[in-house]
Amino acid sequence: MHTAEQLAHMRRNYVRDGLLEGNSPANPMQLFGQWLEHAVQTEKPPSEANAMLLSTADASGQPHARIMLLKGMDERGFVFFSNYQSAKGLQMEDNPLAALTFFWPVLERQVRIEGRVERVSADESDAYYAVRPLGSRLGAWASPQSQPIGGREQLAERLAAVNQRFADNDNPARPPHWGGYRVLPQRIEFWQGRPDRLHDRLDYRLQPDSGDWSMTRLAP
Numbered sequence: 001m002h003t004a005e006q007l008a009h010m011r012r013n014y015v016r017d018g019l020l021e022g023n024s025p026a027n028p029m030q031l032f033g034q035w036l037e038h039a040v041q042t043e044k045p046p047s048e049a050n051a052m053l054l055s056t057a058d059a060s061g062q063p064h065a066r067i068m069l070l071k072g073m074d075e076r077g078f079v080f081f082s083n084y085q086s087a088k089g090l091q092m093e094d095n096p097l098a099a100l101t102f103f104w105p106v107l108e109r110q111v112r113i114e115g116r117v118e119r120v121s122a123d124e125s126d127a128y129y130a131v132r133p134l135g136s137r138l139g140a141w142a143s144p145q146s147q148p149i150g151g152r153e154q155l156a157e158r159l160a161a162v163n164q165r166f167a168d169n170d171n172p173a174r175p176p177h178w179g180g181y182r183v184l185p186q187r188i189e190f191w192q193g194r195p196d197r198l199h200d201r202l203d204y205r206l207q208p209d210s211g212d213w214s215m216t217r218l219a220p
Helices: 004-008 028-042 087-094 122-131 134-142 152-165
Strands: 051-057 063-069 078-083 097-104 109-119 178-192 200-206 213-217
Touching: 028 097, 028 109, 028 178, 051 078, 051 087, 063 078, 063 087, 078 087, 078 122, 122 178, 134 152
Parallel strands: none
Antiparallel strands: 051 063, 051 097, 078 178, 097 109, 109 178, 178 200, 200 213
């Protein structure tokens, strides 16, 4: 176990790159796309550069966080998929606000996104479900996500029942309790590590009246 003194001395000096206003596009979605592509090319394979921390809060205000995978993005926002009846699904029903955090240590970069959450259309959910591996599609039917279960054997029994149900169907329909969410960004902050903890931080905020983005530099 690391001691408090050892933890206190664990640090890294960031020296790889910088982030300047003059080199940053007016639309943060464009900059995010560039950073994501760079991360895909740079992070060690098999790359999970699309891994992100999804933060939600329940009706009482208690925050919750877990790692998810980004599965789509466009000018509207950032898309991921889950069980609607899972803990995160119920939290987003009660409080449709969420945050996403991406961290790419090789590039010394972080992106924080805040916004409202909505379900994607049934057609979008169907399209993504159809390209998942068959085992993942069947698993979405078998797992009562976030619910207590008696053991691994119970999950295996549920999966066996699902396999039997779809034994003659290699293209099962999407479960009604499973589908996609889109985070509609209202704020996106880009963080680039710099020496001596004097990091670069550019904070984009969506202006509701015009639909344009404003950009502000934040102190590290």
